[in-house]
Amino acid sequence: MSQFISKKDLLSWLSKLAENRSLVAPARVADSILFRKIDSTEEIVFNFYNTNFSPKEFFFPPSEALFSVEKKDGQIKLVPTVTRGEMVIFGIRPCDAKGIATLDLPYLEEPGDALYIQHRKRTGLIGLSCLTACPECFCTSMGTGPDDASNFDIMLTEVEDGYIVQTVTERGKTLLPEEFLTMKDVALPPAPLISLVPSKGITDKMRQAFDNPYWSRLADRCLHCNICSYVCPTCYCFDIRDCTNKGRIDRVRSWESCQSPGFTKIAGGYDPRADKGSRLRQRLAHKLIYFPEIYGPLHCTGCGRCVKTCPVNIDIREIIQDIQKLERESNA
Protein backbone atom coordinates (compact mmCIF):
# COMPACT_ATOMS: atom_id res chain seq x y z
CA MET A 1 0.00 0.00 0.00
CA SER A 2 1.21 3.48 -0.83
CA GLN A 3 0.14 6.99 0.01
CA PHE A 4 -1.59 8.32 -3.08
CA ILE A 5 -2.87 11.64 -4.39
CA SER A 6 -5.14 11.82 -7.43
CA LYS A 7 -4.36 14.22 -10.29
CA LYS A 8 -7.43 16.28 -9.40
CA ASP A 9 -6.50 16.46 -5.72
CA LEU A 10 -2.93 17.42 -6.63
CA LEU A 11 -4.21 20.50 -8.45
CA SER A 12 -6.51 21.43 -5.53
CA TRP A 13 -3.64 20.99 -3.10
CA LEU A 14 -1.25 23.13 -5.17
CA SER A 15 -3.94 25.83 -5.50
CA LYS A 16 -4.40 25.73 -1.74
CA LEU A 17 -0.63 26.02 -1.19
CA ALA A 18 -0.59 29.06 -3.48
CA GLU A 19 -3.17 30.85 -1.32
CA ASN A 20 -0.64 31.96 1.27
CA ARG A 21 2.75 31.46 -0.35
CA SER A 22 4.47 31.78 -3.71
CA LEU A 23 4.08 28.72 -5.90
CA VAL A 24 6.90 28.09 -8.36
CA ALA A 25 6.56 25.37 -10.99
CA PRO A 26 7.70 24.44 -14.50
CA ALA A 27 6.02 26.74 -17.03
CA ARG A 28 6.38 27.33 -20.74
CA VAL A 29 8.35 30.50 -21.56
CA ALA A 30 9.42 31.25 -25.15
CA ASP A 31 10.13 27.68 -26.33
CA SER A 32 11.69 26.79 -22.99
CA ILE A 33 10.39 25.19 -19.83
CA LEU A 34 11.49 27.22 -16.84
CA PHE A 35 10.66 27.40 -13.16
CA ARG A 36 8.43 30.44 -12.77
CA LYS A 37 6.16 31.87 -10.09
CA ILE A 38 2.71 30.87 -11.25
CA ASP A 39 -0.72 32.30 -10.53
CA SER A 40 -2.84 29.36 -11.64
CA THR A 41 -2.19 25.61 -11.77
CA GLU A 42 -3.21 25.75 -15.44
CA GLU A 43 0.21 27.28 -16.16
CA ILE A 44 2.06 24.24 -14.80
CA VAL A 45 3.71 21.96 -17.34
CA PHE A 46 3.59 18.35 -16.15
CA ASN A 47 4.83 16.67 -19.30
CA PHE A 48 8.53 17.54 -19.40
CA TYR A 49 11.87 15.73 -19.16
CA ASN A 50 13.58 18.49 -17.25
CA THR A 51 13.44 22.27 -17.13
CA ASN A 52 15.98 24.22 -19.23
CA PHE A 53 17.43 25.76 -16.06
CA SER A 54 17.57 24.28 -12.58
CA PRO A 55 15.70 25.89 -9.65
CA LYS A 56 19.07 27.23 -8.41
CA GLU A 57 17.91 30.77 -9.18
CA PHE A 58 15.42 30.68 -6.28
CA PHE A 59 18.21 30.12 -3.75
CA PHE A 60 21.06 31.85 -5.51
CA PRO A 61 19.37 34.46 -7.76
CA PRO A 62 21.15 35.72 -10.90
CA SER A 63 21.35 39.11 -9.17
CA GLU A 64 20.55 40.06 -5.63
CA ALA A 65 21.37 43.04 -3.40
CA LEU A 66 23.35 41.84 -0.37
CA PHE A 67 22.47 45.09 1.39
CA SER A 68 21.81 48.70 0.50
CA VAL A 69 23.15 52.02 1.72
CA GLU A 70 20.67 54.87 2.01
CA LYS A 71 21.43 58.50 2.69
CA LYS A 72 18.56 60.39 4.27
CA ASP A 73 18.49 63.65 6.29
CA GLY A 74 22.28 63.64 6.61
CA GLN A 75 22.22 60.10 8.02
CA ILE A 76 23.73 57.07 6.34
CA LYS A 77 21.81 53.87 6.92
CA LEU A 78 22.70 50.27 6.12
CA VAL A 79 19.60 48.39 4.99
CA PRO A 80 19.81 44.60 5.01
CA THR A 81 18.02 42.62 2.29
CA VAL A 82 15.09 40.73 3.76
CA THR A 83 13.06 38.16 1.85
CA ARG A 84 9.51 37.74 3.11
CA GLY A 85 6.88 35.07 2.72
CA GLU A 86 6.98 31.36 2.13
CA MET A 87 7.55 29.62 -1.17
CA VAL A 88 7.04 26.16 -2.54
CA ILE A 89 8.73 24.83 -5.64
CA PHE A 90 6.86 22.04 -7.37
CA GLY A 91 8.19 19.73 -10.04
CA ILE A 92 11.87 19.50 -9.13
CA ARG A 93 13.72 16.49 -10.50
CA PRO A 94 15.95 14.47 -8.13
CA CYS A 95 19.16 15.68 -9.83
CA ASP A 96 18.19 19.29 -9.11
CA ALA A 97 17.26 18.54 -5.50
CA LYS A 98 20.72 17.01 -5.19
CA GLY A 99 21.95 20.27 -6.72
CA ILE A 100 20.34 22.25 -3.90
CA ALA A 101 21.83 19.87 -1.33
CA THR A 102 25.21 20.47 -2.99
CA LEU A 103 24.80 24.26 -2.91
CA ASP A 104 24.05 23.88 0.81
CA LEU A 105 27.60 22.71 1.47
CA PRO A 106 29.39 25.98 0.73
CA TYR A 107 26.48 28.31 1.44
CA LEU A 108 25.32 26.83 4.77
CA GLU A 109 28.84 26.18 6.03
CA GLU A 110 29.46 28.28 9.15
CA PRO A 111 28.74 31.17 9.39
CA GLY A 112 26.40 30.58 6.43
CA ASP A 113 25.33 32.94 3.70
CA ALA A 114 22.57 35.11 5.21
CA LEU A 115 20.53 35.43 2.01
CA TYR A 116 20.89 31.81 0.98
CA ILE A 117 19.72 30.76 4.46
CA GLN A 118 16.63 32.96 4.10
CA HIS A 119 15.73 31.50 0.71
CA ARG A 120 16.33 27.96 1.87
CA LYS A 121 14.32 28.34 5.09
CA ARG A 122 11.26 29.75 3.41
CA THR A 123 11.09 27.22 0.57
CA GLY A 124 9.48 23.80 0.44
CA LEU A 125 10.70 21.34 -2.18
CA ILE A 126 8.22 19.08 -3.94
CA GLY A 127 9.83 16.61 -6.29
CA LEU A 128 8.74 14.63 -9.31
CA SER A 129 10.67 11.44 -9.84
CA CYS A 130 11.90 10.65 -13.36
CA LEU A 131 10.11 7.92 -15.26
CA THR A 132 12.20 8.42 -18.40
CA ALA A 133 15.97 8.76 -18.74
CA CYS A 134 17.16 11.70 -20.84
CA PRO A 135 19.94 10.88 -23.31
CA GLU A 136 22.26 13.38 -21.55
CA CYS A 137 21.61 12.26 -17.94
CA PHE A 138 24.10 10.41 -15.75
CA CYS A 139 22.69 11.06 -12.26
CA THR A 140 23.32 7.56 -10.92
CA SER A 141 27.05 8.08 -11.47
CA MET A 142 26.92 11.26 -9.37
CA GLY A 143 25.42 10.04 -6.12
CA THR A 144 21.73 10.44 -6.85
CA GLY A 145 19.17 8.78 -9.12
CA PRO A 146 15.83 9.10 -10.90
CA ASP A 147 13.97 7.86 -7.81
CA ASP A 148 16.08 9.59 -5.14
CA ALA A 149 13.62 11.20 -2.70
CA SER A 150 16.21 12.10 -0.08
CA ASN A 151 16.66 15.80 -0.87
CA PHE A 152 12.95 16.73 -1.04
CA ASP A 153 10.30 17.58 1.50
CA ILE A 154 7.84 15.54 -0.55
CA MET A 155 8.43 13.43 -3.64
CA LEU A 156 5.72 12.38 -6.08
CA THR A 157 5.96 9.52 -8.54
CA GLU A 158 3.43 9.41 -11.33
CA VAL A 159 1.30 6.28 -11.59
CA GLU A 160 -2.08 5.72 -13.21
CA ASP A 161 -4.58 8.49 -12.33
CA GLY A 162 -2.27 10.15 -9.81
CA TYR A 163 0.93 10.06 -7.84
CA ILE A 164 2.51 7.95 -5.13
CA VAL A 165 3.47 10.31 -2.30
CA GLN A 166 6.66 9.98 -0.26
CA THR A 167 6.74 12.48 2.59
CA VAL A 168 10.35 12.89 3.54
CA THR A 169 10.54 15.72 6.11
CA GLU A 170 8.48 17.30 8.88
CA ARG A 171 7.95 20.30 6.61
CA GLY A 172 6.58 17.90 4.01
CA LYS A 173 4.00 16.66 6.54
CA THR A 174 2.94 20.23 7.30
CA LEU A 175 2.69 21.15 3.63
CA LEU A 176 0.53 18.19 2.62
CA PRO A 177 -2.51 17.66 4.88
CA GLU A 178 -3.82 14.10 5.07
CA GLU A 179 -7.22 15.12 3.66
CA PHE A 180 -5.68 15.11 0.18
CA LEU A 181 -4.22 11.61 0.56
CA THR A 182 -5.61 8.12 0.26
CA MET A 183 -4.00 4.70 0.61
CA LYS A 184 -3.84 2.74 -2.62
CA ASP A 185 -2.60 -0.70 -3.58
CA VAL A 186 -0.02 0.47 -6.05
CA ALA A 187 3.74 0.03 -6.07
CA LEU A 188 6.49 2.42 -7.18
CA PRO A 189 7.26 1.84 -10.87
CA PRO A 190 10.78 0.62 -11.68
CA ALA A 191 13.28 3.48 -12.06
CA PRO A 192 14.49 4.08 -15.63
CA LEU A 193 17.96 2.89 -16.57
CA ILE A 194 20.41 5.82 -16.60
CA SER A 195 23.61 5.80 -18.69
CA LEU A 196 26.75 5.43 -16.62
CA VAL A 197 29.95 7.45 -16.66
CA PRO A 198 33.12 6.09 -15.00
CA SER A 199 33.12 8.60 -12.12
CA LYS A 200 34.74 6.19 -9.65
CA GLY A 201 38.27 7.31 -8.79
CA ILE A 202 37.99 10.37 -11.03
CA THR A 203 39.40 12.77 -8.40
CA ASP A 204 42.80 11.04 -8.42
CA LYS A 205 42.85 10.68 -12.18
CA MET A 206 42.00 14.35 -12.60
CA ARG A 207 44.88 15.34 -10.33
CA GLN A 208 47.26 13.23 -12.43
CA ALA A 209 45.93 14.83 -15.63
CA PHE A 210 46.52 18.37 -14.40
CA ASP A 211 49.44 19.15 -16.73
CA ASN A 212 48.21 17.06 -19.64
CA PRO A 213 48.00 18.88 -23.00
CA TYR A 214 44.49 17.40 -23.17
CA TRP A 215 43.04 20.59 -21.66
CA SER A 216 44.36 23.01 -24.24
CA ARG A 217 43.21 20.71 -27.07
CA LEU A 218 39.76 20.46 -25.52
CA ALA A 219 39.63 24.22 -25.04
CA ASP A 220 40.36 24.83 -28.74
CA ARG A 221 36.66 24.79 -29.48
CA CYS A 222 35.42 26.21 -26.13
CA LEU A 223 33.81 29.62 -26.65
CA HIS A 224 34.26 30.62 -23.00
CA CYS A 225 30.70 31.75 -22.62
CA ASN A 226 29.06 31.21 -19.24
CA ILE A 227 26.30 28.85 -20.35
CA CYS A 228 27.63 25.71 -18.65
CA SER A 229 27.97 27.49 -15.31
CA TYR A 230 24.59 29.17 -15.55
CA VAL A 231 22.60 26.05 -16.44
CA CYS A 232 24.51 24.08 -13.78
CA PRO A 233 22.53 23.30 -10.61
CA THR A 234 25.71 23.38 -8.51
CA CYS A 235 27.91 26.20 -9.87
CA TYR A 236 27.89 28.97 -7.29
CA CYS A 237 30.42 31.65 -8.26
CA PHE A 238 29.53 35.32 -8.26
CA ASP A 239 30.88 38.81 -8.67
CA ILE A 240 30.05 41.76 -6.41
CA ARG A 241 29.70 45.36 -7.51
CA ASP A 242 28.04 48.48 -6.10
CA CYS A 243 25.13 49.76 -8.17
CA THR A 244 23.71 53.23 -7.63
CA ASN A 245 19.98 53.39 -7.64
CA LYS A 246 18.33 56.82 -7.14
CA GLY A 247 20.25 58.07 -4.11
CA ARG A 248 20.69 54.57 -2.80
CA ILE A 249 23.52 52.17 -3.37
CA ASP A 250 22.93 48.44 -3.69
CA ARG A 251 25.82 46.08 -3.13
CA VAL A 252 24.85 43.56 -5.79
CA ARG A 253 25.93 39.96 -6.14
CA SER A 254 25.54 38.58 -9.66
CA TRP A 255 26.22 35.20 -11.25
CA GLU A 256 29.70 34.94 -12.72
CA SER A 257 31.64 32.07 -14.21
CA CYS A 258 35.22 30.81 -14.12
CA GLN A 259 34.83 30.34 -17.88
CA SER A 260 34.50 34.02 -18.65
CA PRO A 261 37.70 35.67 -19.91
CA GLY A 262 39.05 37.91 -17.16
CA PHE A 263 37.36 36.07 -14.26
CA THR A 264 40.71 35.79 -12.49
CA LYS A 265 42.23 39.04 -13.75
CA ILE A 266 43.77 40.90 -10.82
CA ALA A 267 45.07 44.36 -10.06
CA GLY A 268 47.88 45.24 -12.43
CA GLY A 269 46.27 43.22 -15.21
CA TYR A 270 47.80 39.79 -14.48
CA ASP A 271 45.55 36.81 -15.14
CA PRO A 272 46.73 33.48 -13.69
CA ARG A 273 44.20 31.67 -15.88
CA ALA A 274 44.62 33.69 -19.05
CA ASP A 275 44.76 30.73 -21.43
CA LYS A 276 41.65 28.89 -22.49
CA GLY A 277 42.91 25.46 -21.42
CA SER A 278 43.49 26.44 -17.81
CA ARG A 279 40.06 28.05 -17.59
CA LEU A 280 38.31 24.97 -18.90
CA ARG A 281 40.40 22.71 -16.65
CA GLN A 282 39.48 24.89 -13.65
CA ARG A 283 35.76 24.21 -14.05
CA LEU A 284 36.28 20.47 -14.29
CA ALA A 285 38.90 20.44 -11.54
CA HIS A 286 36.58 22.35 -9.20
CA LYS A 287 33.84 19.82 -9.89
CA LEU A 288 35.98 16.71 -9.67
CA ILE A 289 38.92 17.62 -7.37
CA TYR A 290 38.63 20.75 -5.24
CA PHE A 291 34.99 20.54 -4.20
CA PRO A 292 35.08 16.85 -3.23
CA GLU A 293 38.35 17.46 -1.37
CA ILE A 294 36.72 20.19 0.72
CA TYR A 295 33.13 18.99 1.04
CA GLY A 296 33.04 15.30 0.09
CA PRO A 297 30.74 14.77 -2.89
CA LEU A 298 31.59 15.48 -6.53
CA HIS A 299 30.35 18.89 -7.62
CA CYS A 300 28.04 17.52 -10.33
CA THR A 301 24.64 15.90 -10.15
CA GLY A 302 24.57 14.37 -13.62
CA CYS A 303 21.61 16.47 -14.79
CA GLY A 304 23.26 16.73 -18.21
CA ARG A 305 22.25 20.35 -18.84
CA CYS A 306 25.78 21.47 -19.75
CA VAL A 307 26.04 18.51 -22.12
CA LYS A 308 22.79 19.46 -23.79
CA THR A 309 23.25 23.24 -23.86
CA CYS A 310 26.94 23.72 -24.68
CA PRO A 311 27.02 25.32 -28.14
CA VAL A 312 30.19 23.38 -29.06
CA ASN A 313 29.52 20.05 -27.33
CA ILE A 314 32.02 20.21 -24.46
CA ASP A 315 30.67 17.03 -22.87
CA ILE A 316 31.60 16.30 -19.26
CA ARG A 317 30.74 12.62 -19.75
CA GLU A 318 33.26 12.38 -22.57
CA ILE A 319 35.84 14.31 -20.51
CA ILE A 320 35.50 11.92 -17.55
CA GLN A 321 35.93 8.96 -19.92
CA ASP A 322 38.93 10.60 -21.59
CA ILE A 323 40.60 11.40 -18.26
CA GLN A 324 40.16 7.82 -17.02
CA LYS A 325 41.75 6.63 -20.28
CA LEU A 326 44.65 9.12 -20.10
CA GLU A 327 45.84 7.45 -16.94
CA ARG A 328 45.64 3.97 -18.42
CA GLU A 329 47.69 5.13 -21.39
CA SER A 330 50.41 6.67 -19.21
CA ASN A 331 50.59 3.46 -17.13
CA ALA A 332 51.11 1.34 -20.22
Next chain:
Amino acid sequence: MNPSEEIAKKAKELLQSKAVSCFIGYQRATDGVTARPLFVYTPEEADKLVFDQTCTHNLVKYLLSRKGKATGIVVKPCDSRAINLLLIEHQIERDEVFIIGVVCPGIVEARWNKTSDKLKDICKLCQQHSPVIYDSLVGEPVPELQAEAYPDVARIEALSMAERKAFWEEHFSRCLRCYACRQVCPGCYCSECFAERLDPLWVGIRIAPSENEMWNTMRAFHLSGRCIGCNQCEQVCPVNIPLSLLNRKLEKEALELFKFQAGIDAKTPAPFATFKKDEKIGIGE
Protein backbone atom coordinates in the same frame (compact mmCIF):
# COMPACT_ATOMS: atom_id res chain seq x y z
CA MET B 1 33.12 11.96 -53.22
CA ASN B 2 30.68 13.47 -50.77
CA PRO B 3 31.48 16.85 -49.12
CA SER B 4 32.84 15.15 -45.95
CA GLU B 5 35.30 13.04 -47.94
CA GLU B 6 36.31 15.96 -50.14
CA ILE B 7 37.03 18.14 -47.09
CA ALA B 8 38.91 15.35 -45.29
CA LYS B 9 41.05 14.70 -48.39
CA LYS B 10 41.97 18.36 -48.79
CA ALA B 11 42.67 18.77 -45.07
CA LYS B 12 44.96 15.75 -45.13
CA GLU B 13 46.90 17.20 -48.09
CA LEU B 14 47.25 20.58 -46.37
CA LEU B 15 48.50 19.02 -43.14
CA GLN B 16 50.80 16.53 -44.88
CA SER B 17 52.43 19.26 -47.01
CA LYS B 18 52.65 21.44 -43.88
CA ALA B 19 50.82 24.21 -45.76
CA VAL B 20 48.83 24.59 -42.53
CA SER B 21 49.59 23.51 -38.97
CA CYS B 22 45.96 23.15 -38.03
CA PHE B 23 42.73 22.55 -39.92
CA ILE B 24 39.41 23.67 -38.45
CA GLY B 25 36.33 21.75 -39.55
CA TYR B 26 33.46 19.76 -38.10
CA GLN B 27 33.08 16.38 -36.48
CA ARG B 28 30.10 14.41 -35.22
CA ALA B 29 29.05 15.50 -31.71
CA THR B 30 28.59 13.08 -28.80
CA ASP B 31 24.83 12.86 -29.42
CA GLY B 32 25.68 11.06 -32.67
CA VAL B 33 23.51 13.31 -34.84
CA THR B 34 24.62 16.97 -34.62
CA ALA B 35 28.06 18.45 -35.36
CA ARG B 36 30.76 20.19 -33.35
CA PRO B 37 33.88 22.12 -34.29
CA LEU B 38 37.05 20.06 -34.69
CA PHE B 39 40.67 21.23 -34.69
CA VAL B 40 42.81 18.80 -36.69
CA TYR B 41 46.59 18.86 -36.16
CA THR B 42 47.68 15.60 -37.84
CA PRO B 43 46.76 14.07 -41.22
CA GLU B 44 45.46 10.93 -39.44
CA GLU B 45 42.88 12.89 -37.45
CA ALA B 46 41.44 14.35 -40.67
CA ASP B 47 39.32 11.23 -41.12
CA LYS B 48 37.05 12.49 -38.33
CA LEU B 49 35.98 15.48 -40.45
CA VAL B 50 32.36 15.62 -41.57
CA PHE B 51 30.16 18.09 -43.36
CA ASP B 52 26.39 18.02 -43.60
CA GLN B 53 23.36 20.21 -42.92
CA THR B 54 23.88 20.07 -39.16
CA CYS B 55 27.21 21.95 -39.39
CA THR B 56 25.82 25.18 -38.00
CA HIS B 57 28.90 26.71 -36.34
CA ASN B 58 30.71 29.65 -37.90
CA LEU B 59 34.29 28.50 -37.42
CA VAL B 60 35.79 31.84 -38.50
CA LYS B 61 35.67 33.03 -34.87
CA TYR B 62 38.48 30.55 -34.16
CA LEU B 63 40.83 32.23 -36.66
CA LEU B 64 41.20 35.06 -34.14
CA SER B 65 43.02 32.65 -31.82
CA ARG B 66 45.28 31.41 -34.63
CA LYS B 67 46.94 34.69 -35.62
CA GLY B 68 50.39 34.17 -37.11
CA LYS B 69 49.78 30.43 -37.64
CA ALA B 70 48.81 28.99 -41.02
CA THR B 71 45.34 27.52 -40.67
CA GLY B 72 42.93 25.69 -42.93
CA ILE B 73 39.22 26.22 -42.41
CA VAL B 74 35.82 25.12 -43.71
CA VAL B 75 33.37 27.95 -44.37
CA LYS B 76 29.78 28.12 -45.48
CA PRO B 77 28.75 31.19 -47.51
CA CYS B 78 27.66 33.22 -44.46
CA ASP B 79 30.84 32.21 -42.61
CA SER B 80 32.93 33.27 -45.61
CA ARG B 81 31.58 36.81 -45.18
CA ALA B 82 33.12 36.78 -41.70
CA ILE B 83 36.53 36.17 -43.30
CA ASN B 84 36.09 39.30 -45.42
CA LEU B 85 34.99 41.23 -42.33
CA LEU B 86 38.13 40.20 -40.44
CA LEU B 87 40.34 40.94 -43.46
CA ILE B 88 38.88 44.45 -43.86
CA GLU B 89 39.31 45.04 -40.15
CA HIS B 90 42.92 43.81 -40.27
CA GLN B 91 42.35 41.01 -37.79
CA ILE B 92 43.64 38.17 -39.97
CA GLU B 93 46.09 37.84 -42.85
CA ARG B 94 44.84 36.38 -46.11
CA ASP B 95 48.02 34.34 -46.71
CA GLU B 96 47.74 32.69 -43.30
CA VAL B 97 44.37 31.12 -44.07
CA PHE B 98 43.52 28.34 -46.49
CA ILE B 99 39.78 28.51 -47.09
CA ILE B 100 37.66 25.57 -48.14
CA GLY B 101 34.33 27.08 -49.14
CA VAL B 102 31.25 24.90 -49.21
CA VAL B 103 28.22 25.60 -51.39
CA CYS B 104 25.51 25.58 -48.76
CA PRO B 105 22.20 23.79 -49.06
CA GLY B 106 21.06 25.50 -45.83
CA ILE B 107 21.38 24.33 -42.24
CA VAL B 108 18.58 22.34 -40.64
CA GLU B 109 16.84 22.89 -37.33
CA ALA B 110 18.75 20.76 -34.86
CA ARG B 111 18.97 20.59 -31.11
CA TRP B 112 20.90 18.28 -28.84
CA ASN B 113 20.16 14.69 -29.88
CA LYS B 114 17.57 15.77 -32.45
CA THR B 115 17.82 16.90 -36.06
CA SER B 116 15.13 17.53 -38.65
CA ASP B 117 14.66 18.10 -42.38
CA LYS B 118 13.36 21.60 -41.69
CA LEU B 119 15.67 24.45 -42.74
CA LYS B 120 16.43 27.06 -40.11
CA ASP B 121 14.29 30.19 -40.48
CA ILE B 122 17.40 32.26 -41.12
CA CYS B 123 18.50 29.86 -43.90
CA LYS B 124 15.11 30.21 -45.59
CA LEU B 125 15.86 33.94 -45.94
CA CYS B 126 19.44 33.42 -47.11
CA GLN B 127 20.46 35.03 -50.39
CA GLN B 128 24.02 33.76 -50.44
CA HIS B 129 24.42 30.10 -51.29
CA SER B 130 28.00 30.21 -52.62
CA PRO B 131 30.99 31.35 -50.53
CA VAL B 132 32.23 34.87 -51.32
CA ILE B 133 35.89 34.00 -50.70
CA TYR B 134 37.70 30.65 -50.90
CA ASP B 135 40.81 28.85 -52.11
CA SER B 136 39.07 25.59 -52.83
CA LEU B 137 35.36 25.06 -53.45
CA VAL B 138 33.27 22.05 -52.45
CA GLY B 139 30.08 21.75 -54.51
CA GLU B 140 28.93 23.49 -57.68
CA PRO B 141 28.58 27.28 -57.45
CA VAL B 142 24.99 28.47 -57.64
CA PRO B 143 23.80 31.85 -58.98
CA GLU B 144 23.59 34.51 -56.33
CA LEU B 145 20.21 35.93 -55.48
CA GLN B 146 20.32 39.71 -55.52
CA ALA B 147 17.23 40.92 -53.70
CA GLU B 148 17.53 41.02 -49.92
CA ALA B 149 14.16 40.71 -48.29
CA TYR B 150 13.51 41.30 -44.61
CA PRO B 151 10.04 39.87 -43.93
CA ASP B 152 10.98 39.14 -40.30
CA VAL B 153 12.18 42.70 -39.69
CA ALA B 154 9.15 44.15 -41.48
CA ARG B 155 6.86 42.35 -39.04
CA ILE B 156 8.51 44.09 -36.09
CA GLU B 157 8.67 47.45 -37.88
CA ALA B 158 4.91 47.23 -38.39
CA LEU B 159 4.37 47.24 -34.62
CA SER B 160 3.82 50.45 -32.69
CA MET B 161 6.65 51.90 -30.59
CA ALA B 162 4.90 50.71 -27.42
CA GLU B 163 4.45 47.20 -28.82
CA ARG B 164 8.08 47.00 -29.91
CA LYS B 165 9.19 48.20 -26.48
CA ALA B 166 7.06 45.57 -24.77
CA PHE B 167 8.34 42.89 -27.19
CA TRP B 168 11.98 43.61 -26.46
CA GLU B 169 11.51 44.17 -22.75
CA GLU B 170 9.90 40.77 -22.46
CA HIS B 171 12.75 39.08 -24.34
CA PHE B 172 15.57 40.98 -22.61
CA SER B 173 14.05 40.22 -19.20
CA ARG B 174 15.17 36.61 -19.70
CA CYS B 175 18.76 37.52 -20.58
CA LEU B 176 21.27 36.05 -18.10
CA ARG B 177 24.27 37.90 -19.47
CA CYS B 178 26.10 34.66 -20.18
CA TYR B 179 27.71 36.52 -23.11
CA ALA B 180 27.48 33.45 -25.34
CA CYS B 181 26.21 35.81 -28.08
CA ARG B 182 29.43 37.80 -27.82
CA GLN B 183 31.78 34.85 -27.39
CA VAL B 184 30.51 33.12 -30.52
CA CYS B 185 30.44 36.26 -32.71
CA PRO B 186 33.29 36.60 -35.24
CA GLY B 187 32.80 40.38 -35.12
CA CYS B 188 33.20 40.55 -31.32
CA TYR B 189 36.92 40.56 -30.70
CA CYS B 190 37.60 43.63 -28.52
CA SER B 191 40.35 42.86 -26.05
CA GLU B 192 38.19 44.57 -23.46
CA CYS B 193 34.45 44.53 -24.08
CA PHE B 194 32.42 47.53 -22.90
CA ALA B 195 30.47 45.09 -20.74
CA GLU B 196 33.55 44.48 -18.62
CA ARG B 197 34.84 48.03 -18.53
CA LEU B 198 34.78 49.66 -15.13
CA ASP B 199 35.96 53.13 -16.07
CA PRO B 200 33.87 54.42 -17.65
CA LEU B 201 31.18 52.06 -16.52
CA TRP B 202 28.89 51.46 -19.51
CA VAL B 203 26.72 48.75 -18.09
CA GLY B 204 26.47 47.32 -14.57
CA ILE B 205 26.80 43.64 -13.75
CA ARG B 206 23.27 43.41 -12.36
CA ILE B 207 21.30 40.81 -14.31
CA ALA B 208 18.13 42.88 -14.49
CA PRO B 209 15.90 44.42 -17.19
CA SER B 210 17.59 47.82 -17.50
CA GLU B 211 21.15 46.49 -17.62
CA ASN B 212 20.11 43.65 -19.93
CA GLU B 213 18.53 46.12 -22.32
CA MET B 214 21.71 48.20 -22.31
CA TRP B 215 23.87 45.15 -22.98
CA ASN B 216 21.76 43.79 -25.83
CA THR B 217 21.28 47.17 -27.51
CA MET B 218 24.94 48.11 -27.36
CA ARG B 219 26.02 44.68 -28.55
CA ALA B 220 23.77 45.05 -31.59
CA PHE B 221 24.92 48.61 -32.34
CA HIS B 222 28.57 47.61 -32.22
CA LEU B 223 27.75 45.19 -35.03
CA SER B 224 25.77 47.57 -37.21
CA GLY B 225 27.22 47.43 -40.72
CA ARG B 226 29.50 44.65 -39.44
CA CYS B 227 27.16 41.73 -38.72
CA ILE B 228 27.55 39.18 -41.50
CA GLY B 229 24.33 37.36 -40.65
CA CYS B 230 25.61 33.93 -39.59
CA ASN B 231 23.11 34.10 -36.71
CA GLN B 232 25.37 32.24 -34.29
CA CYS B 233 24.35 34.62 -31.49
CA GLU B 234 20.71 33.64 -31.72
CA GLN B 235 21.63 30.01 -32.19
CA VAL B 236 23.59 29.81 -28.91
CA CYS B 237 21.30 31.97 -26.75
CA PRO B 238 20.18 29.68 -23.92
CA VAL B 239 16.98 31.70 -23.36
CA ASN B 240 15.95 32.08 -27.03
CA ILE B 241 16.21 35.86 -27.47
CA PRO B 242 15.51 36.59 -31.18
CA LEU B 243 18.76 38.52 -31.73
CA SER B 244 18.57 38.07 -35.53
CA LEU B 245 15.77 40.65 -35.58
CA LEU B 246 18.06 43.30 -34.09
CA ASN B 247 21.02 42.40 -36.26
CA ARG B 248 18.97 42.20 -39.44
CA LYS B 249 17.23 45.49 -38.72
CA LEU B 250 20.65 47.16 -38.55
CA GLU B 251 21.80 45.29 -41.64
CA LYS B 252 18.70 46.56 -43.46
CA GLU B 253 19.44 50.14 -42.37
CA ALA B 254 23.05 49.91 -43.58
CA LEU B 255 21.87 48.50 -46.88
CA GLU B 256 19.28 51.26 -47.37
CA LEU B 257 21.51 54.13 -46.22
CA PHE B 258 24.87 53.06 -47.59
CA LYS B 259 24.05 50.24 -50.04
CA PHE B 260 26.48 48.21 -47.96
CA GLN B 261 26.43 44.66 -46.71
CA ALA B 262 29.24 43.49 -44.47
CA GLY B 263 31.65 40.88 -45.72
CA ILE B 264 30.47 40.66 -49.33
CA ASP B 265 33.98 41.56 -50.46
CA ALA B 266 37.31 42.29 -48.79
CA LYS B 267 37.73 45.74 -50.37
CA THR B 268 34.75 48.00 -49.67
CA PRO B 269 35.38 49.84 -46.41
CA ALA B 270 32.62 49.66 -43.80
CA PRO B 271 30.31 52.71 -43.53
CA PHE B 272 31.28 53.39 -39.93
CA ALA B 273 34.95 53.30 -40.81
CA THR B 274 34.44 55.83 -43.61
CA PHE B 275 33.95 59.58 -43.48
CA LYS B 276 32.81 61.46 -46.55
CA LYS B 277 32.46 65.19 -46.16
CA ASP B 278 29.73 65.52 -48.75
CA GLU B 279 27.77 62.51 -47.62
CA LYS B 280 24.18 63.22 -46.72
CA ILE B 281 22.14 60.38 -45.40
CA GLY B 282 19.10 62.23 -44.12
CA ILE B 283 19.90 61.81 -40.45
CA GLY B 284 19.04 64.85 -38.34
CA GLU B 285 17.65 66.85 -41.23
